[in-house]
Amino acid sequence: MARKIGSRYTVHQVIGRGSAGTVWLGEGPDGPVAVKLLREDLAADQVLVGRFVQERAALTSLDHPRVVGVRDMVVDGSDLALVMELVQGTDLRSRLERDGALPPQLAASVIADVADGLAAAHAAGIVHRDVKPENVLLDLSAAPGPGGAPRAKLTDFGVARLVDAPRRTRATRIIGTPDYLAPEIIEGLEPRAAVDIYALATVLYELLAGFTPFGGGHTGAVLRRHVTEQVPPIPGLPDGLWRIIAECLAKAPASRLRAAELAARLREQLPALAGLPVLAVPQQGRAPAEEQLTPGEAVYAEVDAAPGTHKRRRGPAVPLVPGVAPDSTRDTHTSLRRPSAHELASYAAESRAQRTTPGAAHRRDRQALLRRRRVLAVLLAVVLLLAGAAAAWTAFAATAPDAGPGPRPSGASSAPRAP
Numbered sequence: 065m066a067r068k069i070g071s072r073y074t075v076h077q078v079i080g081r082g083s084a085g086t087v088w089l090g091e092g093p094d095g096p097v098a099v100k101l102l103r104e105d106l107a108a109d110q111v112l113v114g115r116f117v118q119e120r121a122a123l124t125s126l127d128h129p130r131v132v133g134v135r136d137m138v139v140d141g142s143d144l145a146l147v148m149e150l151v152q153g154t155d156l157r158s159r160l161e162r163d164g165a166l167p168p169q170l171a172a173s174v175i176a177d178v179a180d181g182l183a184a185a186h187a188a189g190i191v192h193r194d195v196k197p198e199n200v201l202l203d204l205s206a207a208p209g210p211g212g213a214p215r216a217k218l219t220d221f222g223v224a225r226l227v228d229a230p231r232r233t234r235a236t237r238i239i240g241t242p243d244y245l246a247p248e249i250i251e252g253l254e255p256r257a258a259v260d261i262y263a264l265a266t267v268l269y270e271l272l273a274g275f276t277p278f279g280g281g282h283t284g285a286v287l288r289r290h291v292t293e294q295v296p297p298i299p300g301l302p303d304g305l306w307r308i309i310a311e312c313l314a315k316a317p318a319s320r321l322r323a324a325e326l327a328a329r330l331r332e333q334l335p336a337l338a339g340l341p342v343l344a345v346p347q348q349g350r351a352p353a354e355e356q357l358t359p360g361e362a363v364y365a366e367v368d369a370a371p372g373t374h375k376r377r378r379g380p381a382v383p384l385v386p387g388v389a390p391d392s393t394r395d396t397h398t399s400l401r402r403p404s405a406h407e408l409a410s411y412a413a414e415s416r417a418q419r420t421t422p423g424a425a426h427r428r429d430r431q432a433l434l435r436r437r438r439v440l441a442v443l444l445a446v447v448l449l450l451a452g453a454a455a456a457w458t459a460f461a462a463t464a465p466d467a468g469p470g471p472r473p474s475g476a477s478s479a480p481r482a483p
């Protein structure tokens with residue numbers, strides 16, 4: 065069903081849904097476009113609408129082949145829409161779900177493209193703040209890059225910033241996607257360009273390993289790992305590529321590569337990565353629902369989400385967007401209380417006590433499982449013992465000279481009765 069958006073655009077059909085709105089295939093004066101219609105509750109927020117208008121110039125002027133161009137921003141009655149370049153292809157999350165993980169050369173090439181897009185944005189003073197596979201589109205209509213890698217484009221620029229207007233997100237709350245959140249955001253610092261580098265290196269790790277380095281389990285545990293844990297190595301990954309990932313996942317933002325450096329360093333690696341197959345990386349064992357929280361994590365993992373929205377969804381990423389009634393069927397809307405300095409310090413202490421090497425969470429899960437098994441074994445032994453005793457007693461009672469036809473009442477004595 066066709067629908068008018070402002071005076072210049074018509075949308076025909078939904079092509080995707082996200083936490084901030086619905087993406088439609090549309091038509092404008094210059095041809096086909098993708099139109100992201102923001103959710104009604106966002107469109108009704110006057111602070112957000114003001115910000116939307118303010119950001120128009122910055123977002124529409126960001127013009128780079130590795131960025132999905134924002135062509136227009138429409139405020140029309142209750143409609144708030146971003147009109148975008150239409151990308152013929154798929155998003156990186158869908159590709160990852162289809163393939164599990166990608167060969168190293170393809171992964172590095174895709175991430176180098178995204179780093180190019182980020183470099184242009186950062187030079188224009190724009191921080192993305194929500195880099196994740198869902199926001200990387202693979203343009204299948206473009207000629208492929210090295211090793212047949214699809215060309216990638218970063219999308220959703222400014223959306224995190226729009227929905228993070230001051231009235232919407234109090235200083236004590238975090239928005240973002242837990243698996244990709246840089247430690248300084250969790251610690252309450254202003255997000256700068258380095259947060260995008262951290263998130264992009266997390267995506268690269270995920271493309272190679274099939275899972276994110278600090279994801280899995282309760283959101284509070286994920287945030288704690290970002291702040292306190294070292295990144296677990298990826299077995300079999302060539303050193304050059306591993307060093308780039310480790311540098312970009314440094315806890316200190318100033319130690320991370322800049323976007324242009326990251327793109328250049330990745331492209332240097334491409335020839336050495338040619339022909340390498342997808343790595344076989346054993347999945348870290350962090351059971352989402354069963355992971356035991358440390359007392360500190362339990363405190364800082366206070367999630368205020370719409371009912372039923374804190375389930376894990378198809379991928380490892382759960383975007384955090386404040387105050388939402390989901391527009392889609394995806395369970396993506398949560399807002400998180402930012403931990404206090406005291407809580408962070410206590411997580412760090414708990415974490416040091418619990419963590420020795422990467423994979424410690426996996427070992428903790430395993431130890432808990434072994435403990436549960438031991439308790440079950442003891443219970444089983446007691447039950448068997450009792451059953452054996454009961455059987456022996458029944459047999460004895462049946463052969464005893466004064467045995468009646470039925471079982472003897474418990475506690476009955478076999479001592480001679482007084483006459």
Ligand SMILES: Nc1ncnc2c1ncn2[C@@H]1O[C@H](COP(=O)(O)OP(=O)(O)OP(=O)(O)O)[C@@H](O)[C@H]1O
Pocket residue numbers: 079080081082083084085086087098100132148149150151152154155194198199201219220383396
């Ligand atoms: N410019 C575009 N061209 C073609 N398809 C697009 C475009 N933008 C988005 N899509 C499609 O719409 C889907 C939803 O996009 P959207 O940006 O709303 O959500 P998201 O990034 O997946 O999630 P969230 O908003 O929760 O972070 C994408 O996964 C993609 O398949």
